[in-house]
Amino acid sequence: MCKASTTEEKIKEAAKSVFLSKGFSGCTSREIAKEAGMNVALVNYYFRSKNQLFLIIYQTVMHDFMLSMMEVFSTELSLKEKVSLLIDREYEFLTKHPEIPTFVLNEMARNKDAELQIHETLNNFAQTGVFVEAAKAQMSGEMRQVDMVSLTMIIMANCQHPFMARLLTQQLHGMTDAQYDMQIIKHKEIIKEMILNYLFPKKSTNE
Amino acid sequence: MCKASTTEEKIKEAAKSVFLSKGFSGCTSREIAKEAGMNVALVNYYFRSKNQLFLIIYQTVMHDFMLSMMEVFSTELSLKEKVSLLIDREYEFLTKHPEIPTFVLNEMARNKDAELQIHETLNNFAQTGVFVEAAKAQMSGEMRQVDMVSLTMIIMANCQHPFMARLLTQQLHGMTDAQYDMQIIKHKEIIKEMILNYLFPKKSTNE
DNA sequence: AAAGATTTTAAACGCTTGTTTAAAACAAAT
DNA sequence: ATTTGTTTTAAACAAGCGTTTAAAATCTTT
Numbered sequence: 001m002c003k004a005s006t007t008e009e010k011i012k013e014a015a016k017s018v019f020l021s022k023g024f025s026g027c028t029s030r031e032i033a034k035e036a037g038m039n040v041a042l043v044n045y046y047f048r049s050k051n052q053l054f055l056i057i058y059q060t061v062m063h064d065f066m067l068s069m070m071e072v073f074s075t076e077l078s079l080k081e082k083v084s085l086l087i088d089r090e091y092e093f094l095t096k097h098p099e100i101p102t103f104v105l106n107e108m109a110r111n112k113d114a115e116l117q118i119h120e121t122l123n124n125f126a127q128t129g130v131f132v133e134a135a136k137a138q139m140s141g142e143m144r145q146v147d148m149v150s151l152t153m154i155i156m157a158n159c160q161h162p163f164m165a166r167l168l169t170q171q172l173h174g175m176t177d178a179q180y181d182m183q184i185i186k187h188k189e190i191i192k193e194m195i196l197n198y199l200f201p202k203k204s205t206n207e
Numbered sequence: 208m209c210k211a212s213t214t215e216e217k218i219k220e221a222a223k224s225v226f227l228s229k230g231f232s233g234c235t236s237r238e239i240a241k242e243a244g245m246n247v248a249l250v251n252y253y254f255r256s257k258n259q260l261f262l263i264i265y266q267t268v269m270h271d272f273m274l275s276m277m278e279v280f281s282t283e284l285s286l287k288e289k290v291s292l293l294i295d296r297e298y299e300f301l302t303k304h305p306e307i308p309t310f311v312l313n314e315m316a317r318n319k320d321a322e323l324q325i326h327e328t329l330n331n332f333a334q335t336g337v338f339v340e341a342a343k344a345q346m347s348g349e350m351r352q353v354d355m356v357s358l359t360m361i362i363m364a365n366c367q368h369p370f371m372a373r374l375l376t377q378q379l380h381g382m383t384d385a386q387y388d389m390q391i392i393k394h395k396e397i398i399k400e401m402i403l404n405y406l407f408p409k410k411s412t413n414e
Numbered sequence: 415a416a417a418g419a420t421t422t423t424a425a426a427c428g429c430t431t432g433t434t435t436a437a438a439a440c441a442a443a444t
Numbered sequence: 445a446t447t448t449g450t451t452t453t454a455a456a457c458a459a460g461c462g463t464t465t466a467a468a469a470t471c472t473t474t
């Protein structure tokens with residue numbers, strides 16, 4: 001897909017591709033080496049072990065994933081515009097990287113009590129001040145009184161799930177790949193209207 | 208969790224538990240045997256191979272999963288009531304079996320061109336006549352003009368994703384297990400209102 | 415109680431896994 | 445050209461994998 005100049009980057013690229021599509025338990029070191037076009041030993045020469053290589057890939061993927069959700073919050077838009085833009089950005093990101101949500105959730109489940117935490121990214125999330133902004137919007141009546149957890153869940157669910165459940169939905173409705181790609185584009189507008197209508201309801205002529 | 212009378216049922220129970228929590232690639236035959244409290248050879252004596260055992264488990268899980276989505280459609284309720292009841296039933300089912308959506312989607316992805324299809328269940332889905340019913344409701348203006356695929360996607364996303372993304376969401380908001388359980392209960396009502404408001408909008412005094 | 419059929423086990427099979435070793439190929443420097 | 449250090453490889457390691465074998469244990473039937 002890309003250039004992959006140095007050997008180290010070649011390995012990282014191959015590992016990312018293989019880990020994303022098969023997960024940690026679903027692939028072997030030799031498979032990654034083959035994808036990178038080299039010997040198994042060379043992979044371990046650069047990254048010591050399969051697990052160490054995985055941790056590096058996981059961190060960069062997780063970072064990209066969280067960043068795609070957060071960068072909108074740093075803009076100067078109204079809250080409603082922010083939500084709208086966030087949905088656009090999420091669909092844009094997930095169209096390019098549809099395996100990421102499944103990958104992240106699976107590996108978090110596989111490695112519960114271990115090193116796959118998200119402390120840094122979590123702090124960045126709080127620092128955007130979007131929670132304070134939302135609380136204000138709710139006080140002023142601009143936005144419906146929905147707690148921040150459910151707000152997060154609504155947006156994540158309606159953005160991520162269509163990409164995660166692609167195979168099932170395609171089989172269920174007998175759709176081709178091209179048809180589903182089109183559906184995604186249409187679906188984005190539908191859920192955007194649904195969510196915005198819910199969060200920012202049109203006042204019905206009182207006051 | 209249950210009685211598990213015969214040896215065959217003991218194996219099935221153990222296999223279901225292990226497969227659901229770790230997936231096919233994430234567990235070993237010996238792990239299943241140990242969970243069932245017996246030798247590895249005995250598992251293969253009853254089920255020939257790990258893959259054969261998996262296929263049996265997958266089929267029953269898939270059946271339960273699809274059934275939970277479909278049984279509502281056989282009732283005599285209005286379409287709006289059906290959607291409402293469907294959401295209730297889905298949350299009820301997923302509270303009891305939260306790993307099933309992730310399991311099904313993962314194994315479908317692992318075994319793309321193979322025997323994990325859903326032909327039977329798919330036919331049952333069409334036979335409920337819910338698609339015809341929805342088309343009628345749209346013609347009469349009772350329901351908003353949303354294609355059936357997006358309707359499916361909206362309901363599945365808002366029901367399944369909160370259970371699939373539990374670990375991530377809990378970490379993101381620093382919630383305990385008990386707090387998240389409460390959140391789920393609250394969230395069900397929120398997405399129910401959001402979805403019903405969208406699908407069956409209140410007419411604004413015209414006609 | 416003995417015979418036969420069924421269920422369960424311990425042990426091994428060949429193969430693949432993640433990882434390491436030691437030698438080869440290559441590059442840089444003297 | 446030889447030495448030095450780095451990169452790459454082929455080959456091996458023990459451990460674990462799915463699966464099979466053959467014998468032990470248990471149950472059925474007589």
